[in-house]
Amino acid sequence: EPEVTQTPSHQVTQMGQEVILRCVPISNHLYFYWYRQILGQKVEFLVSFYNNEISEKSEIFDDQFSVERPDGSNFTLKIRSTKLEDSAMYFCASSVRVSGLKKETQYFGPGTRLLVL
């Protein structure tokens, strides 16, 4: 069964450094998302992306964050200058957005655990 993949699985960085988290969505999916989950807390929406532009973003997704689909398969999340509070598990998800209930389901990747020191 097709899966969303993410790299790296773990990343440790120093505060103030830039990080890029990478995702390969399921190949026929058109909508892409980033969520994060701080340890012990709920999963939180960051951003959705469709047709090469952001379709929605949360208040968490400030100017430090950006997303890009640099080619036909990858979808990236960049954090420009990391802060301690950015430490979390970052999940990429994708979906096919057509009429029909099940196909609106978002399928999640395994996540990248980011630790900012």
Add this chain to the structure above:
Amino acid sequence: GQNIDQPTEMTATEGAIVQINCTYQTSGFNGLFWYQQHAGEAPTFLSYNVLDGLEEKGRFSSFLSRSKGYSYLLLKELQMKDSASYLCAVRDRRNTDKLIFGTGTRLQVFP
């Protein structure tokens, strides 16, 4: 504001049935999802309800009552591998893809 409530923890015995409840207060409603999340792993899709009633899928069923802002996930014939967190998530309007998650219910299944 948007609020989704679930019990924090539940325990059950192998072979038993467990019901995990979720109540939501959101500005609108356009679908409710249940995900399973094993520790340190990605949420995996279990079920989706947008109309009132019961959706059955093998050992798992999910129920929705929109008038009550209430859903439950029913797990039958529990197995040890069902020990995980179960996340309730709501999409609060038609023209959004954002899922609003509850804090999740951590289920422990004992032999």
